[in-house]
Amino acid sequence: MQYAAIKEQVQTLAKDKPVTLVCVSKYRTVEEIRAVYAQGQRDFGENKVQDLIAKAAVLPQDIRWHLLGHLQTNKVKAVIDKTTLIHSLDSLHLAQEIQKQAERKNLIVKCLVQVNSTGIPDRYGVDYKDVNGFITAVSDMPNIELCGMMGMAPQGEDPTPYFEALHRAYTESPLNGKILSMGMSGDFKQAIACGSTMVRIGRIIFE
């Protein structure tokens, strides 16, 4: 288990600016998560609502659970009071459902706008050209707090141009200065070099 080494690497690369490490625990058992928790980690990320809820129910209450995967509207109600941050706000339809359910539960739900940074049409996320309009529309929803942006680089390509494009969209948006969630096991170094403030790392922590 490489947690301590990865944590240190992230801190070293981040230098003086804070970069939050989210430990992506999808596919991992409760025991594996406990081992990382015991070393001080409190931010964990899951892709699926069912897994997040099941793990949150049995693990310590001070864990902050990040939802990373695509969120279906019919699962919004179950998850909004269990997650600290939804990284995958990718449509107005989803935003409207979060707003509706959050209002009923009297919650403010924190979300990142997921940007389709790969440019691949069938991927989830808001297109670059629509990002600022999307932010404006969601800003009118009182029970959603937009906390930043999230994006990914496509597998098997140099990630740097993709991260630079994401960073530019972020700095040119009203979310500049908030969270920029980018970087995974294979590309977190490049992501931090391009201005990431939150990395989502799974595989290399546990192998």
Ligand SMILES: *Cc1c(COP(=O)(O)O)cnc(C)c1O
């Ligand atoms: C799985 C996943 C990660 C972590 O990927 P690793 O390669 O295991 O580090 C990060 N973000 C999202 C959205 C993911 O689905």
